[in-house]
Amino acid sequence: MRFTPTTQRVALLASVVVLALLPLPDFWITQLNYIALYSLVVLGLVLLTGIGGLTSFGQAAFVGIGAYTSAYLTVNLGFSPWITLFIGLGITAVSALLLGWITLRMSGHYLPLTTIAWGLSLYYLMGNLDALGKYDGILGVPTLSLGPWNVGQGRPFFVLAWLLVLLGAFGLLNLLDSRTGRAIRALRTGSMMAEAMGVNTLRYKIGIFLIAALFASLSGWLLAHFQRTVNPSPFGLKMGIEYLFMAVLGGAAYVWGAIGGALVTKLLEDQLQVLLPKLIGTSGSYEVIVFGIVLVLVLKYLPDGLWSVVGRWLPAPKRRSDDWQRAAALPERAKPALGDTVLEVQAIRKQFGGLVAVNDITFNIKAGQIVGLIGPNGAGKSTTFNLITGVLELTSGTVKFRGEPVSGLPSREIARRGVSRTFQHVKMIPEMTVLENVALGAQLRGHKGAAASMLRLDRAEEHSLLKEAARQLERVGMAHQMHEQAGNLAMGPQRLLEIARALCGDPALLLLDEPAAGLRHKEKQALAAVLRQLRSEGMSILLVEHDMDLVMDVTDHIVVMEFGTKLMDGTPEEVQQSPKVRAAYLGTEH
């Protein structure tokens, strides 16, 4: 018998209440309460580290902000904890946005380094401010009460904390299975592909850092009212690193790994804190030796953590295609009429220092045309491609798309106007299914954000996006591979996946960067058929390609480049007969 995801979730929530009613010893309830508090923090780290590819050693500091804000305001100013929760979250959000905004525009290691410095600063600040009670902290923090019930201790707190953990985990699972989630999962592959799909990568990176910080702050609020006292020690850098340890041990890429990691770490720590001092003969926090060594060993021998072992025994969730059959079709943009000029490239130029990589290249593409861009290695084809798509900045010249200048715009803005592209080296997310990878191409045709995704208010739009992805997969003849993991595909289907993904953006112009590279003969024939079919449907295509058979076979017009300069342009026949082109490819006889 199979349960739907919704019944599974309700059953999990109910099991928390059942556990609280069972006659478990109080000691275990307390242990599980701490594990819930850790799990909340680690859930945020899973999103940030395992899925987003960023990391933070400063999560303990955000826990501290949540805890100290609530403790200070409830003890000194008599605020209700239910109000201070939101004040704490607000202060956390401002700090996270500031840190993220400063560090994430630079390369990936500045965030973790800054969180180390920030975690230390905050620790010493908490420990030295008179208002916060210095290293003694704040005592007598009120417990949480909900109407007449005290929910801040023992079993009621157990229910509150674990319900929050489960709701947080469900929120994250929902988020990952959505438009926003696909964009977040694209962050790890580097910003180039994500930006070409219209994802503002900086915004998403700051976003996941913010969400992770808010989870930590919530945990801090709970901690302050559960312990009824706060002092700086649980918010130091050591704890910040321990949270990361829990995430890595459990499996940083798995939402349920967060809870597993928190559980194992807490139990391990308790055992070690008793065992090691006995073994060594003096007291001290020797458990860090074990933690450090285990961390290195896990990264070496079990890089996906404990959950990757557990997960193997669980049935893989299957996506049901009838979910989206009845979804509304996405609106499409007005396409240019056959024969209109779609792309005007006017005297574009790129200089790298003294080297002129692209030297005043000019050409046009009309609607319904396949234009080939060819030339020997090093001719500047890829640079031209990158200039048109906004990956590189022009030194001079202009690019107009449908009459509107697009030169100088970032690549995601060019994508928004209806230019889709593929990559010379396939860039996809191997752990996602083919369908999800292709749906990433429709990023700009949806609007629902992270909050809507977590609360599942995005389903109508999500189904429309998936329906569009399925339709484009059918268009390139890959409908039968829709639910496979993208990483398992052979080279040919991978290239077709990229074309389907580009088509999902509803483009008026398709730019293909060496789509036949690495393909076998049959796969090339399939590709040529797809290209011809697209043209018959009115698509305009720019094809950068080395495979002469394919280029001569499908193109209407060819631009030949050599040493950054345009050698000639014309029909395939004219190009084939040109002595200049022969000389460029084969050399001249002297």
Place this chain on the structure above:
Amino acid sequence: MDLSIVSILMLDGLTNGAVYALLGLATVLVFTVTRVIFIPQGEFVAYGALTLAIFQTGKVPGTVWLLLLMAVLAALMDVRLTWQHTRNAPRALKAGALTLLVPAVVSAISIWAAPRQFSMLVQALLTVGVVTSFGPLVYRLAYQSLADASSLTLLIVSVGVHFAMTGLGLLFFGAEGFRNPSFWDARFNLGPLALTGQAIIIIGVSLALIVLLWQFFEHTLYGKALRATAVNRLGARLMGISSHAAGQATFAMAALIGALSGLLIGPTTTVFYDSGFLIGLKGFVAAVIGGLHSYPVAAVGALFVGLVEAFGSFWASAFKEVIVFTLILPILVWRSVAGGHSEEH
């Protein structure tokens, strides 16, 4: 605040800054050659200062036993690896013996020399030998087989190594702090300024080491090979430069710099098993000022960090760490504005 206080603070700041400069350079060096952000750099500082302190008491420092233990582990790993590749027992044993050789010799001399209480200079040399030997072993045990992993993974490995080294420091040195005697007790009064011999040694040794490093990278073949590895690991490998050897050499240099920093700073402050971390991180702030790739900017940044710390502890001593580590935020704002566009890693 008068001129004499200003000059005392300046001197204090520059003295500490000189040590931070060394650590900052080591951080940049390790990062450029191996892509490892070496958080535990400061642990070598504590190991250096405390190893000398234990030699002073005439006992064998615990680091010697730790060194032997790590060397045996590394040797076993090398035997196994060579055996798997060649199935040739003598070659496998030779590989293990080679790994074991230097640490074993250094340990043997240390065990022999410790109770004989030689002069401080000899003990300092032994300390440098012991702590430097840790460098390649740390690389071999923790990083070598992960050399091609993402820099995120390497960073997480670094915090694991930091945890382990701090805990082992507690295990082998105890929770007690030590303050080493000065290498040179002289005092010079230049007007209002009292210059200590130790300050002169710190600034002098730091300068000498920086010049030495610069000469090494500019004018020796091996230095150039390391720079080549820093630019392109695969390319360097194709040119016959082993990236494992480069990594081990780099870590040896980092450990050497750490040990020397520990000797330099030992007489100016009480060092505990976990003191190295904060000292190392200040070198780190300097390295970040240099964008993790510029040696001169990192060195200047280190002096700046030292000065900020000195003046910070004068005005608000309780908040000196807060001030130093919050400094990283305006620095990064400046870097991202000066750097212009975003960098890919």
